[in-house]
Amino acid sequence: MATKTVDETPAETGAETGAKTDEDRVEAAADPTATEADTGTEDGDEQPEAAQAAQSGPTGVGQGAGAVVAVALGIVSLTGSWVGTVASARESLIGQLQTSQSSSVATMVKEGYGDAWAANALWAGVFALAALIVGVVVLARPAFGAPGNPQAPWIKSVAWAGVSLGVIGLFLAVLKYTGVLLGLPATG
DSSP, X not given: XXXXXXXXXXXXXXXXXXXXXXXXXXXXXXXXXXXXXXXXXXXXXXXXXXXXXXXXXXXXXXXXXXXXXXXXXXXXXXXOOHHHHHHHHHHHHHHHHHOOTTSOHHHHHIIIIIHHHHHHHHHHHHHHHHHHHHHHHHHHHHHHSOTTSOOOHHHHHHHHHHXXXXXXXXXXXXXXXXXXXXXXXXOO
16 A cells, blocks of 8 residues: 655545545546446446346335225224214214104114114225225235235235224124114114
């Protein structure tokens, strides 16, 4: 290694110590006779990161998003949705308008609350079915996609959670709709 003299500038000494600045690398890369040591690249650094990502294949972002959507739909089916609440309130209002003061208590309960409960259960079932379908599509996607690229384990886990929540939500929605789960009270 050469010794440093007083007349040398820091840029000149950087080349001798092996520390290269970005400007040095750009100048060396423009030189057609430059070697890897001159440009500062290592083996595998020749390609930009975008080209390396494109060669590695699909990233599974869409499948991951689908799995998360399946879980979200399953949770909405279990906890209720704004659409179900509005449908329930609408059915309740319609039931109140269709019954009169002289109607029996059983008719008032069925029209005012039973139909609203069924409407809420119906929308919960729709969200549960959507969660189930999205989860199954995410799980089945690798069979129709790139056969050499396996699905990430977390995507499978989240998709299975979405399918499970969808099945549970669908089961509870059917029980609510049929009156088996929290049916209307007896009025007679």
